[in-house]
Amino acid sequence: MNSDMIVEGELVPVAARLPGSAGSRPTVERLAAAFLLSHQGNTREAYQRDLAHFAAWCARHEVDMLAVTRAHLDAYTEQQRRDGAAPATISRRLSALSGFYAYAVEEGVLARNPAARVRRPKVGDNVQSTGLSKEEAVILLDAAEAHSPRTAVVVQLLLLLGLRVSELCRARVEDLGYERGHRVLTVTRKGGRRQRMVIPPRAIDALERYLAGRDSGPLVATATGRPMDRHAVWRLLRRLARDCLPHLADRLHPHDLRHACATLALDAGAELRDVQDLLGHADPRTTRRYDRARHNLDRSPTYAVAGLLAGRR
The missing domain is CATH 1.10.443.10 (Intergrase catalytic core)
Structure with a gap:
C-alpha cells in the first residue's frame, strides 16, 4: 500500500510535513501505513483522512506527531470546535488517533497512548433531520x-x-x-x-x-x-x-x-x-x-x- 497521505490537498509523505519525524523509529508515514493495513474499506479511508487532518495540524504547529502529549490533543480538539466541526466529526477523529497511538504502543514505538484520556465531545443520540419527505x-x-x-x-x-x-x-x-x-x-x-x-x-x-x-x-x-x-x-x-x-x-x-x-x-x-x-x-x-x-x-x-x-x- 502506498504510505503517502493526502495533506492539505497534496499527495505527500506525512513525515515531510513533520519536523523531526524523519528520524523516528519508525517514521510516521510507515507507522501510519502499518496501522491502516489493519483496517479495511470505508474504515481505512476514514482513518486515513483523520490521520492526515491531524498531521496537517501538527505541521502547522511544528509538532512531531510521535511526540504529542494530551495537551496537544486537547488544543487540537479546541481548534476543531472553534472551526465549527460537528461533535460527531471531532469524536471520530479522536477515535482514529486513539487507535493509531494504541497501535504505536503495541508496536513498542511509544510508551503510552496520549489520546487515551482526551475528553471527546458528547454526541447526541437523536438524528436532526429525516432526509427527505x-x-x-x-x-x-x-x-x-x-x-x-x-x-x-x-x-x-x-x-x-x-x-x-x-x-x-x-x-x-x-x-x-x-x-x-x-x-x-x-x-x-x-x-x-x-x-x-x-x-x-x-x-x-x-x-x-x-x-x-x-x-x-x-x-x-x-x-x-x-x-x-x-x-x-x-x-x-x-x-x-x-x-x-x-x-x-x-x-x-x-x-x-x-x-x-x-x-x-x-x-x-x-x-x-x-x-x-x-x-x-x-x-x-x-x-x-x-x-x-x-x-x-x-x-x-x-x-x-x-x-x-x-x-x-
Whole structure:
C-alpha cells in the first residue's frame, strides 16, 4: 500500500510535513501505513483522512506527531470546535488517533497512548433531520428519471436501497444477480462484509435502460468508463436539486437519500430490525435514531400552542 497521505490537498509523505519525524523509529508515514493495513474499506479511508487532518495540524504547529502529549490533543480538539466541526466529526477523529497511538504502543514505538484520556465531545443520540419527505422523494425520483438513465440509477439505488455513496461507487455490473426470483445487487459494506440487496422493479427498469446490455465494469460509470466517485455523485444531486427541490439545492447530500430510505421504510410499516438489515447497521441503536427523529417535528408542542391560540386575535 502506498504510505503517502493526502495533506492539505497534496499527495505527500506525512513525515515531510513533520519536523523531526524523519528520524523516528519508525517514521510516521510507515507507522501510519502499518496501522491502516489493519483496517479495511470505508474504515481505512476514514482513518486515513483523520490521520492526515491531524498531521496537517501538527505541521502547522511544528509538532512531531510521535511526540504529542494530551495537551496537544486537547488544543487540537479546541481548534476543531472553534472551526465549527460537528461533535460527531471531532469524536471520530479522536477515535482514529486513539487507535493509531494504541497501535504505536503495541508496536513498542511509544510508551503510552496520549489520546487515551482526551475528553471527546458528547454526541447526541437523536438524528436532526429525516432526509427527505415523501413528497420530496417522489419529486426527486421523477426528476432523476427525466434527467438521464444514469441519474435515475444513482438516485434510485441511494433512495430505494439506502446505499452508502461509497457502496454505490464501488459496485460493479458483475455484482448484479438473481436469488429466489429476486433481482439482487451484492454490495461491500463497512468492514468488507458482503450483503445481497433486493432491487425493486422500478430500479430494475432504470438499470436495464442505463446498462443497455453492458455486462461488466463499474455499475455507475463516467463518460470515460471509470467509476463515479462520491464527489461526482454529490455534484449530480446538487444540480438535480437546483431544478426540482431548490430549497435543498445548497445542502442536499447523498446521505440524505439513505436517511430518507430509513424513515420512509419505517413510515410504511417496515419492522425496525428489517430496516437495520437493509441499511447494514451493526448496532440497532443507529437505526433507532432514525425512528426517533422522524417524529420529532410532527410532535412539536408549537402546533398545540398555535391551535390553542387560534381565533383569539
